[in-house]
Amino acid sequence: xxxxxxxxxxxxxxxxxxxxxxxxxxxxxxxxxxxxxxxxxxxxxxxxxxxxxxxxxxxxxxxxxxxxxxxxxxxxxxxxxxxxxxxxxxxxxxxxxxxxxxxxxxxxxxxxxxxxxxxxxxxxxxxxxxxxxxxxxxxxxxxxxxxxxxxxxxxxxxxxxxxxxxxxxxxxxxxxxxxxxxxxxxxxxxxxxxxxxxxxxxxxxxxxxxxxxxxxxxxxxxxxxxxxxxxxxxxxxxxxxxxxxxxxxxxxxxxxxxxxxxxxxxxxxxxxxxxxxxxxxxxxxxxxxxxxxxxxxxxxxxxxxxxxxxxxxxxxxxxxxxxxxxxxxxxxxxxxxxxxxxxxxxxxxxxxxxxxxxxxxxxxxxxxxxxxxxxxxxxxxxxxxxxxxxxxxxxxxxxxxxxxxxxxxxxxxxxxxxxxxxxxxxxxxxxxxxxxxxxxxxxxxxxxxxxxxxxxxxxxxxxxxxxxxxxxxxxxxxxxxxxxxxxxxxxxx
Numbered sequence: 001x002x003x004x005x006x007x008x009x010x011x012x013x014x015x016x017x018x019x020x021x022x023x024x025x026x027x028x029x030x031x032x033x034x035x036x037x038x039x040x041x042x043x044x045x046x047x048x049x050x051x052x053x054x055x056x057x058x059x060x061x062x063x064x065x066x067x068x069x070x071x072x073x074x075x076x077x078x079x080x081x082x083x084x085x086x087x088x089x090x091x092x093x094x095x096x097x098x099x100x101x102x103x104x105x106x107x108x109x110x111x112x113x114x115x116x117x118x119x120x121x122x123x124x125x126x127x128x129x130x131x132x133x134x135x136x137x138x139x140x141x142x143x144x145x146x147x148x149x150x151x152x153x154x155x156x157x158x159x160x161x162x163x164x165x166x167x168x169x170x171x172x173x174x175x176x177x178x179x180x181x182x183x184x185x186x187x188x189x190x191x192x193x194x195x196x197x198x199x200x201x202x203x204x205x206x207x208x209x210x211x212x213x214x215x216x217x218x219x220x221x222x223x224x225x226x227x228x229x230x231x232x233x234x235x236x237x238x239x240x241x242x243x244x245x246x247x248x249x250x251x252x253x254x255x256x257x258x259x260x261x262x263x264x265x266x267x268x269x270x271x272x273x274x275x276x277x278x279x280x281x282x283x284x285x286x287x288x289x290x291x292x293x294x295x296x297x298x299x300x301x302x303x304x305x306x307x308x309x310x311x312x313x314x315x316x317x318x319x320x321x322x323x324x325x326x327x328x329x330x331x332x333x334x335x336x337x338x339x340x341x342x343x344x345x346x347x348x349x350x351x352x353x354x355x356x357x358x359x360x361x362x363x364x365x366x367x368x369x370x371x372x373x374x375x376x377x378x379x380x381x382x383x384x385x386x387x388x389x390x391x392x393x394x395x396x397x398x399x400x401x402x403x404x405x406x407x408x409x410x411x412x413x414x415x416x417x418x419x420x421x422x423x424x425x426x427x428x429x430x431x432x433x434x435x436x437x438x439x440x441x442x443x444x445x446x447x448x449x450x451x452x453x454x455x456x457x458x459x460x461x462x463x464x465x466x467x468x469x470x471x472x473x474x475x476x477x478x479x480x481x482x483x484x485x486x487x488x489x490x491x492x493x
Contacts, residue, residue: 034066042137044187046087089106181223225268269293
């Protein structure tokens with residue numbers, strides 16, 4: 001670990017050194033109680049929740065640190081401990097189309113534990129009465145039931161197995177004290193992540209023949225929140241490290257980069273929300289965090305506006321010869337295409353606060369145009385059929401129902417998908433086999449695809465005028481190209 005970074009973390013430096021003039025220094029972690037147990041030491045949590053906790057600490061709102069657990073045998077706790085839990089976060093992007101950079105040395109992590117090499121230390125975390133929150137990001141596959149897990153494993157292989165065993169240890173140590181449960185904040189990219197984690201933990205407790213009192217304690221003294229997270233974290237900037245070291249004045253093996261934008265929604269019972277509002281006052285720290293007993297509207301906003309605008313545009317941009325989202329955003333035609341699709345077609349279907357929707361939509365343009373994030377269109381195009389069904393088709397249907405007419409941009413996005421899938425898309429084998437077997441002219445091709453209820457759950461030919469409009473768009477794309485066809489229907493109208 002670089003001596004200057006170590007000195008900052010230990011609080012040895014009096015006054016701010018020159019090379020930190022444009023950065024914020026986190027709150028020294030050795031002065032704080034460990035209040036959070038975190039499964040996962042990767043880039044995302046360190047540039048997201050750990051950063052937020054550091055900001056809360058810096059303003060005197062939380063005064064707690066994070067003890068990190070390595071969830072699998074291979075991980076980064078050794079590197080984390082070598083830097084005494086200290087690392088740099090650099091966030092870069094656009095705000096109102098203007099470049100912004102934010103740097104902070106984060107010191108909210110007290111230590112890292114590898115349960116595979118130091119099981120006793122890991123197990124002893126349950127003795128800490130101040131521990132209240134358990135955060136996780138163990139990938140989408142992390143919250144899964146593993147039948148072979150056993151209570152006596154040191155530790156159980158799966159994340160839910162580890163949680164069940166720790167909860168049982170906690171239950172025994174504090175004799176079932178109802179105040180010694182946890183608030184779980186699982187940040188895995190799974191819908192209703194808290195509900196799923198709770199269900200698997202209870203399944204383990206039952207299969208391990210643990211007591212009814214313990215099972216009741218899990219249900220009544222622990223809260224499993226459902227979480228929505230949103231921030232692109234680009235991780236360790238390997239190609240830029242020499243420049244960063246020259247700029248920062250020290251070496252940081254855990255430096256993590258990401259975008260400026262962030263959003264964190266936590267859904268929990270009102271009692272847990274009230275506690276978090278007091279103990280974790282994110283709003284006071286100026287963070288874009290929502291505590292609610294129903295985060296469904298925020299999920300819908302993200303899926304329809306952010307994910308939906310991606311899906312409605314990237315295939316068309318790829319057919320137009322673009323390679324990245326950045327290239328797409330450098331083309332005024334596609335900017336207007338997105339603008340009409342989002343503001344004129346998506347937002348009118350959403351029954352949410354208009355100011356909030358417009359603000360979120362504006363952030364999408366900044367995020368897509370971020371020069372520090374290179375999103376390849378062909379990567380985003382993977383499995384576009386299921387993405388279109390989940391992200392865009394509901395808006396097409398809602399718009400038609402509400403306005404009694406068809407969308408222009410979103411319908412064109414569907415036509416672009418059909419034109420794209422006439423070549424060599426990447427999707428699951430069944431879908432590829434279906435498209436590969438299609439022959440004949442454009443009219444029959446479009447009609448057959450629209451009629452496939454296995455793909456869309458409905459026969460899209462039943463939407464008045466939809467098949468004709470899609471067919472015209474597909475013909476236009478194949479004969480005249482994407483740009484000319486977009487110009488013909490007029491994104492400025």
